[in-house]
Amino acid sequence: MNKQTITSSKRLLALVLMIALLLAVGAAQVTAQEQTFFGKTAQELFPIPGVAADEQEQRLAFEALLRANLPDGREFGEGKTLTFGVLGQGSRGGISGTIYFWRNAFEAATGARLEIVEIPYNELGTTIPADFLTGQYTYDVFIGAAWQYGDWISNGWIQPIDRFFGDPRFPAWDINDVAPAFAALMQWEGQTYGTTNDGDAQLFYYRYDVLNDPEWQAAFEAEMGYPLPNPPTTWQQLLAVTSFFNGKDWNRDGDPDDGISLHLAPGGQGHFHYATLAASFAVTPAEGDDPRAVTKFDNVFWFDPETMEPLINQPGHVRALEFLKELAATGQRAQLGWQLGEAWDNFLGGNAIATFSWGDVGSLSQDVNRSRIKGNLGASAILCSEEWYDRELGQFVTDSENPNCVGNTTGGSWHPTMSAFTDTPELAYYMMAMLANPSINFYNATTGWQGIDPSSAYQLYPPRGTASPEDYAAVGFDLGDMERYINAYGANVFDKPTYLTYLRIPGTLEYIQETLDIRLSEAMTDQLTPQEALDATARDWNRITDELGREEQLAIYQAAIGFNP
Amino acid sequence: MKVKAKYFFLMPGVIWVLLFTLFPLIYSLYLSTTNFRLGRDPQFVGLANYARILNLDGGGGDEKAASTAGFSVILVIGSTTLTIVFGTAVAWVFNHDLPLLRQMRAVLTMPLFAAPVAVGFLGVIIFNEANGPVNNILQGLGLGRVNWITDPLAARAAVLLTDVWQWTPFVFIIVLAAMQAIPDDLYESARLDTKNNISLFRYITLPLIAPAMGTVVLLRLVETIKILDIPVTLTRGGPGSVTQTYNFYIYETGLRGSFQLGTASALSWLVVIVAIIISSLYFWRVRARFE
Numbered sequence: 030m031n032k033q034t035i036t037s038s039k040r041l042l043a044l045v046l047m048i049a050l051l052l053a054v055g056a057a058q059v060t061a062q063e064q065t066f067f068g069k070t071a072q073e074l075f076p077i078p079g080v081a082a083d084e085q086e087q088r089l090a091f092e093a094l095l096r097a098n099l100p101d102g103r104e105f106g107e108g109k110t111l112t113f114g115v116l117g118q119g120s121r122g123g124i125s126g127t128i129y130f131w132r133n134a135f136e137a138a139t140g141a142r143l144e145i146v147e148i149p150y151n152e153l154g155t156t157i158p159a160d161f162l163t164g165q166y167t168y169d170v171f172i173g174a175a176w177q178y179g180d181w182i183s184n185g186w187i188q189p190i191d192r193f194f195g196d197p198r199f200p201a202w203d204i205n206d207v208a209p210a211f212a213a214l215m216q217w218e219g220q221t222y223g224t225t226n227d228g229d230a231q232l233f234y235y236r237y238d239v240l241n242d243p244e245w246q247a248a249f250e251a252e253m254g255y256p257l258p259n260p261p262t263t264w265q266q267l268l269a270v271t272s273f274f275n276g277k278d279w280n281r282d283g284d285p286d287d288g289i290s291l292h293l294a295p296g297g298q299g300h301f302h303y304a305t306l307a308a309s310f311a312v313t314p315a316e317g318d319d320p321r322a323v324t325k326f327d328n329v330f331w332f333d334p335e336t337m338e339p340l341i342n343q344p345g346h347v348r349a350l351e352f353l354k355e356l357a358a359t360g361q362r363a364q365l366g367w368q369l370g371e372a373w374d375n376f377l378g379g380n381a382i383a384t385f386s387w388g389d390v391g392s393l394s395q396d397v398n399r400s401r402i403k404g405n406l407g408a409s410a411i412l413c414s415e416e417w418y419d420r421e422l423g424q425f426v427t428d429s430e431n432p433n434c435v436g437n438t439t440g441g442s443w444h445p446t447m448s449a450f451t452d453t454p455e456l457a458y459y460m461m462a463m464l465a466n467p468s469i470n471f472y473n474a475t476t477g478w479q480g481i482d483p484s485s486a487y488q489l490y491p492p493r494g495t496a497s498p499e500d501y502a503a504v505g506f507d508l509g510d511m512e513r514y515i516n517a518y519g520a521n522v523f524d525k526p527t528y529l530t531y532l533r534i535p536g537t538l539e540y541i542q543e544t545l546d547i548r549l550s551e552a553m554t555d556q557l558t559p560q561e562a563l564d565a566t567a568r569d570w571n572r573i574t575d576e577l578g579r580e581e582q583l584a585i586y587q588a589a590i591g592f593n594p
Numbered sequence: 595m596k597v598k599a600k601y602f603f604l605m606p607g608v609i610w611v612l613l614f615t616l617f618p619l620i621y622s623l624y625l626s627t628t629n630f631r632l633g634r635d636p637q638f639v640g641l642a643n644y645a646r647i648l649n650l651d652g653g654g655g656d657e658k659a660a661s662t663a664g665f666s667v668i669l670v671i672g673s674t675t676l677t678i679v680f681g682t683a684v685a686w687v688f689n690h691d692l693p694l695l696r697q698m699r700a701v702l703t704m705p706l707f708a709a710p711v712a713v714g715f716l717g718v719i720i721f722n723e724a725n726g727p728v729n730n731i732l733q734g735l736g737l738g739r740v741n742w743i744t745d746p747l748a749a750r751a752a753v754l755l756t757d758v759w760q761w762t763p764f765v766f767i768i769v770l771a772a773m774q775a776i777p778d779d780l781y782e783s784a785r786l787d788t789k790n791n792i793s794l795f796r797y798i799t800l801p802l803i804a805p806a807m808g809t810v811v812l813l814r815l816v817e818t819i820k821i822l823d824i825p826v827t828l829t830r831g832g833p834g835s836v837t838q839t840y841n842f843y844i845y846e847t848g849l850r851g852s853f854q855l856g857t858a859s860a861l862s863w864l865v866v867i868v869a870i871i872i873s874s875l876y877f878w879r880v881r882a883r884f885e
Contacts, residue, residue, distance in 0.1 A: 294830060296832070365743075366723065554746060576629075
């Protein structure tokens with residue numbers, strides 16, 4: 030064959046390939062247009078406006094729904110009504126928005142009607158308990174926070190769901206996909222009560238572009254006398270970084286900018302910031318093979334596991350609160366009155382160099398309607414402390430080479446649980462499993478506005494999970510941001526030597542939200558010193574424990590944290 | 595037959611009062627003598643709840659009851675005084691012939707028709723520390739910014755000012771009506787002796803609007819004792835708990851999380867007693883003056 034013939038053959042082959050490609054794309058489009066889900070089109074299930082915000086959201090949701098391969102639930106759903114109680118933030122707001130979003134699909138697959146009852150955050154501790162205590166039993170399924178398990182289980186309000194696992198009548202999901210730290214929050218004494226939905230853990234976020242800017246690196250070194258920690262790995266390094274950047278116009282908008290962005294208003298979930306930070310100041314890992322083993326002195330944060338005496342005013346806690354005050358001083362004073370959204374928006378708006386918060390920040394940073402930092406997001410696992418208190422030794426330890434690293438699952442990890450009094454358990458489980466289905470759950474966690482954070486292996490990159498950059502590229506995410514964010518999330522959830530024990534005993538809301546949260550605010554606004562505020566918290570906690578029954582509380586606390594006396 | 599019919603028509607009202615007024619009142623009195631938490635069996639504790647709230651139990655008392663009651667007293671005195679002063683002053687201005695009076699009057703009364711919850715949320719915007727209009731104005735005047743939400747003293751002032759803003763029109767409407775009911779010939783006669791407006795206000799207007807103002811004072815006192823919505827929405831009781839009112843504390847104790855209905859009932863009964871004392875004093879004074 031001469032050269033000309035070869036060239037002609039190549040051209041012909043390219044032409045054939047191009048035509049084949051065009052035909053394939055055309056066929057796929059026709060198929061997508063023709064595809065329905067239980068007789069409903071994408072437009073009927075996710076109408077614009079009403080459910081989906083735009084065509085891309087509609088298309089991605091419909092594709093996720095088709096991939097979920099949901100079974101026919103009409104056998105037990107036809108003509109019934111499922112009442113779903115959920116943390117309420119509106120039909121396009123965090124957590125509740127998810128239920129509205131998938132309502133049409135659920136109704137199409139089961140023939141049932143889904144009634145959604147929204148419960149405001151500050152009423153969570155009131156509405157659901159009041160409903161059960163007064164014998165109303167309104168909800169078949171409800172999404173609350175994992176810290177409410179102590180109340181729900183000790184009162185017999187929710188039921189285990191293990192009997193439904195593997196049943197082909199329900200949407201597929203596998204609890205083994207869920208990161209162990211989150212799976213533990215859905216279980217109690219060996220039984221599973223919840224299905225995965227949202228995995229809450231606070232990680233560290235920073236401005237990748239600014240910390241990697243040679244000009245700022247040089248300026249930091251000139252001012253501080255040592256290189257810029259990039260990124261910071263300890264709280265002490267973070268304080269140095271935020272102190273340096275606070276008040277400087279590092280985003281070049283003509284105004285001084287912030288070092289840190291936190292939400293510290295009473296009722297604004299600021300106590301989670303405290304718990305995340307204080308863990309590495311007050312918790313020590315166990316010696317021996319299992320650093321996560323709970324002993325009298327190790328891996329305990331809230332109460333002495335032998336006496337139920339509060340540990341909240343121990344020296345490690347007090348130092349942590351003093352440190353939180355120092356850190357908050359490297360941001361706006363107004364953040365002492367900020368709610369969650371205000372702190373996020375300040376960081377997403379490009380006005381703060383760092384924050385530590387839940388996974389929402391990662392996905393919200395990709396929403397250009399809300400974020401100015403897409404492509405510039407830095408993230409890492411939550412920071413360690415160079416200084417911590419060893420209760421067994423009765424003294425502080427300082428070691429900047431081997432800092433104390435304690436991970437966390439702070440937050441609600443908002444997920445559905447089934448009422449023990451529902452008369453439609455199959456239908457209830459169908460809805461719970463549908464939300465936990467990998468395809469649907471993956472989609473939810475990429476929207477940002479739904480407030481659903483990664484919880485499972487299929488959302489993480491190898492070696493911790495099975496997701497690929499293409500999965501995130503398909504939803505329009507910046508791959509550099511995702512590389513940092515997803516790996517940080519995985520490291521945060523899997524790699525820490527030990528984790529902060531999760532408080533989920535009866536009265537958790539009273540211990541945390543009605544006392545600790547208020548006392549923290551009093552300390553942050555200089556009404557009390559950190560020591561006074563935490564001493565007052567300890568007194569409050571002892572009173573609550575006595576009122577609820579010290580022995581009963583102790584037994585539940587030990588079970589909740591896995592302490593064997 | 596006539597007698598029976600009378601009872602028949604009275605019955606709904608009697609049942610209503612028994613069911614929805616007397617029964618809750620008596621039941622809450624019983625609850626206040628127990629340690630009842632919703633979901634747990636109540637145990638009789640006598641007057642222990644009252645003793646703890648009033649710090650008579652020798653155990654340090656209820657620190658929060660004292661602090662929230664303190665803020666409520668500040669609000670009651672501050673808000674009542676300021677609304678009376680501002681409302682009367684505005685009414686006095688509007689009692690004159692001025693252009694656009696009717697339109698201005700309609701605008702001025704608008705805050706009164708807003709739900710206190712909405713007013714509280716409006717306050718969140720108005721008193722926003724970073725970008726709120728109040729701070730922008732203060733900044734523009736060179737007075738600097740105030741930490742309306744995060745400074746304990748300023749946060750209390752923000753709650754007070756928001757309540758005053760909402761309720762001044764109420765005082766204004768009633769006092770204006772009272773002023774307009776004063777016959778013109780009284781002023782005309784008085785003007786033969788003096789042209790001084792302050793003297794006219796002090797010796798003619800004030801004595802004649804005093805009964806209406808007395809009613810307004812009573813209503814404002816009772817209304818301010820009950821205040822809950824504005825601190826809940828504006829400051830959420832913070833920073834810490836400095837803007838928690840006594841009623842806010844009752845709500846937190848009885849209806850949020852811990853459901854301590856025994857303690858909450860005792861706290862509520864103390865408010866009832868204070869309200870009864872205030873209104874009794876008022877009616878005693880009114881009777882003494884007019885009988």
